[in-house]
Amino acid sequence: MFETLQAQPADKILELIQMYRSDPREGKIDLGVGVYKDATGLTPVMRAIKDAEHQLWETQDTKVYTGLAGDPAFGDAMIDLVLGDAVPRGSIAAVATPGGTGAVRQAFEMIRMARPEARVFVSNPTWPNHLSILKYLGMEMVPYRYFDEATCGVDFDGLIADLKTAQKGDVVLLHGCCHNPTGANLNAAQWDEVIAVLQQTGATPMIDIAYQGFGEGLVEDAAATRKVVASVPECLVAASCSKNFGIYRERTGLLMAISADQSATALNQGALAYLNRQNFSFPPDHGARLVTMILNDEALRADWQDELEEVRLSMLGLRTQLAAELQRLSGSDRFGFLAQHRGMFSRLGTTPEMVAKLRTEHGVYMVGDSRMNIAGLNAETVPVLAKAIIDCGI
Ligand code: LMR
Secondary structure, three states, X not given: OHHHOOOOOOOHHHHHHHHHHOOOOOOOEEOOOOXXXXXXXXXXXXXXXXXXXXXXXXXXXXXXXXXXXXXXXXHHHHHHHHHOOOOOHHHEXXXXXXXXHHHHHHHHHXXXXXXXXXXXXXXXXXXXXXXXHHHHOOOEXXXXXXXXXXXXXXXXXHXXXXXXXXXXXXXXXXXXXXXXXXXXXXXXXXXXXXXXXXXXXXXXXXXXXXXXXXXXXXXXXXXXXXXXXXXXXXXEEEEEOOOOOOOHHHOOEEEEEEEOOHHHHHHHHHHHHHHHHHHOOOOOOHHHHHHHHHHHOHHHHHHHHHHHHHHHHHHHHHHHHHHHHHHHHHOOOOOOHHHHOXXXXXXXXXXXXXXXXXXXXXXXXXXXXXXXXXXXXXXXXXXXXXXXXXXXXX
């Protein structure tokens, strides 16, 4: 029977990992998949995670099933981290999921279950896997303008005009912070306008927040999400712990469904638990438990926040250095946006041909839409990248 299967398109981001690994050149630079790397190129286990793992090894005496929603303590700790006290706890249904991708997938499934004909508005561009999962689920998607190729900032007028065409029963997918793949983000006043449009149209927002703490800071990065959930009758929020806790392979995420009408919470909770049961039953627990321990222990939490801030500042430093180096080499400010962007990524704003040239001639690996993982750089490779960009005539 399997001979009827058709070859699936390779994931553009994951494909790059393989290409990079099989390139024998010394001095190649990996700016592909969104994984944090320190100055030595390592993706370290964060200190607080190691400490929590030691404690867990000493104290954990069972690995019996948790619940379909995962350990409620994880939900509570993450709700506090992401939403703070933006809305009453009684208005939030939440389930642990396998990573942020699992949360996104379950969110789409919940939308489809509630309203199969819902259209999902997605930023153009967005994380390619958003599109891939929506397509797989057979859901209708509508791109909204987001990136201004000329300025490498947000095309805000285009975004607002497109979001105004959404209707009640549609969903607007927003990136809570650190837009992936562009690095271009809305400011507070722009978020307020987006909220006003959501209120006018009645469309339901869904927020993907996968990089909290990588942009302006832990609380600052959650500000827009908190404001949105407090301003609309219903919202979905998919949160990831992969990046800010550095536990990529542990698959740790949380999906929240918020309803201003608290009588809907039990129904939402039941739907989310049902979807978990159908797709994988109980969510993974190891990463979620470590996150819970860290968030609920003063010393572990302080150490985690310190290390996360070191990570954030190191990426900011690399951005500033790269923008300055490009200004020096090009004699122009046209790369100044790199210092303005936030999060792990920046879209350089060049053609797929130039991206291929950077790879073949200079061993620089970035995604075909010219998304660069800034954390893939270090102080020594920034000048090498800057020179390669200028040499290619970008
Ligand atoms: C990325 O965008 O590179 C990350 O979110 C990793 C992934 O799964 O694509």
